[in-house]
Amino acid sequence: MDNTEAVTCLAALAHDQRLAIFRLLVRQGPSGLPAGEIAEAVDATPTGASFHLKELDRAGLIHATRVGRYIRYAVHFDKVRQMLTFLTEDCCQGNPELCGPTLKKARKLCKGETK
Amino acid sequence: MDNTEAVTCLAALAHDQRLAIFRLLVRQGPSGLPAGEIAEAVDATPTGASFHLKELDRAGLIHATRVGRYIRYAVHFDKVRQMLTFLTEDCCQGNPELCGPTLKKARKLCKGETK
DNA sequence: TAAACATTACAAGAATTCTTGAAATATACA
DNA sequence: TGTATATTTCAAGAATTCTTGTAATGTTTA
Known part of the structure; x- marks a missing residue:
């Protein structure tokens, strides 16, 4: 995307x-x-x-x-996931704990990673 | 939202x-x-x-x-989370495994739940 | 206080999107 | 085949948003 x-x-x-x-x-x-x-x-x-x-x-x-x-x-759920991922990509210069502890995990899951 | x-x-x-x-x-x-x-x-x-x-x-x-x-x-990261959550709320009538196994987890995390 | 810098406010023409109704297309059923 | 149903296409006016330049505001530094 x-x-x-x-x-x-x-x-x-x-x-x-x-x-x-x-x-x-x-x-x-x-x-x-x-x-x-x-x-x-x-x-x-x-x-x-x-x-x-x-x-x-x-x-x-x-x-x-x-x-x-x-x-x-x-x-088209795949497309939705791609879009959500795109919005929060690389948040906080790789330190997503800065913007709340859950955003990076959410992002990973949106990408299809399972852990 | x-x-x-x-x-x-x-x-x-x-x-x-x-x-x-x-x-x-x-x-x-x-x-x-x-x-x-x-x-x-x-x-x-x-x-x-x-x-x-x-x-x-x-x-x-x-x-x-x-x-x-x-x-x-x-x-404003809270607002972003609220918006992302809103987009995928109640997906697949409560059976999110239908649209890929990770979307519900992602949604929960976006909401701030940790498991 | 004066000068320089960072940013915003305003205004108006250009471009895009929204809305609506009538007509067209495709499928199903008798 | 003819009629009813589901949905789309087309066209044109209305509304909104985008863009650009100029002027105005607030802040710092000399």
């Missing part, structure tokens, strides 16, 4: 309805939800929801799968 | 120079850096840097302290 890619992700999340959609899908897990249900849940028009879902998709934070006449959207 | 507050944080970070400034300050740790040094590091004009620092400050992600004729900026 580079700076530009991260800005794209953050901009995608920096919108009231899109953030609500993202968090809804995070809660939902890998199975995701169809567009219509998402639109209803965040009180968006079908057109508006489609626009916002496309933005999140374009950023790589979610992905779409057609299932019959529905299109289901689900979070 | 609520949706609106998180959107403000994310919008503050969703800009090339502001993200570069944020990551620079994350690396720097609690001591922070003066505005002039920040501007130089990210290749911004003094006016531009000031504008962007104000945005990050307004979002609560950094804070300013005057030291003599300099104004030092440093990351």
Whole structure:
């Protein structure tokens, strides 16, 4: 992940309805939800929801799968981890205890390390 | 942290120079850096840097302290943790193993829990 | 107090993003 | 095949944010 890619992700999340959609899908897990249900849940028009879902998709934070006449959207969890990692990379010049004892561990776990 | 507050944080970070400034300050740790040094590091004009620092400050992600004729900026790490936590809250309906085994642990650590 | 330095405030044009509705596309079902 | 459902595409006006330069503020040092 580079700076530009991260800005794209953050901009995608920096919108009231899109953030609500993202968090809804995070809660939902890998199975995701169809567009219509998402639109209803965040009180968006079908057109508006489609626009916002496309933005999140374009950023790589979610992905779409057609299932019959529905299109289901689900979070791309790997991408989310990459983004969270990027934000706190190399914190405190390698002395993360300076900003609270837990951030480095959190960062490691976000990267997929298990200890 | 609520949706609106998180959107403000994310919008503050969703800009090339502001993200570069944020990551620079994350690396720097609690001591922070003066505005002039920040501007130089990210290749911004003094006016531009000031504008962007104000945005990050307004979002609560950094804070300013005057030291003599300099104004030092440093990351507000608690706020960062709150934001990261908010993004992944209640993932996978309480079964975070569904989105990779490490996300729940990372989230807990971001919240300040130690195990 | 005067001069120099660091930083911010203000203003206005440029660029981007958001919103909305109508029409188009794709699939399912009778 | 024809109709209903789910979702997207397109277009255009509205709103917001970005950028840049100039002037103003507060602080230090001589």
